[in-house]
Amino acid sequence: MQIVSALFSEGFDVRAVPGPSTRIDLTGVYFSTVAPSPVPVTVSPHLIVFMRCPADEAGTGVLEVEFYRADERLVRNVQPVTIDPGRFGYRLVRAELTFDEYSTVEARCRVDDGPLTVVPLTLLPPLP
Secondary structure (H helix, E strand, O other), rough: OOEEEEOOOOOOEEEEEEEEEEEEEEEEEEOOOEEOOOOEEEOOOEEEEEEEOOOOOEEEEEEHHHHEOOEEEEEEEEEEEEEEOOOEEEEEEEEEEOOOOOOOOEEEEEOOOOEEEEEEEEOOOOOO
């Protein structure tokens, strides 16, 4: 099983189209966000991880997402994944991240012992 993409998103919608085929409409994809209030503050971004299972694989694995600031692990999420061989799937990961300063965290994603997919998220000061 492989990660195709991982993104922070405000929302998404799945719809069927003729074929049969599926479309995933993403809204509000972002890599930075404005803090809702001055630090310290906790934000809860939604990460959507898209994966594929090659036709010759079993279709089961474990998705691990760890959120890091520098070398400090903040949050870890582990969940089983089942995708039919030859198909695609996705998982949503929501984390509660506490910021004491405006900085960047990384979501480090992998399936089983596969390669890392790293997605940064930068917290910006609130608007005046």
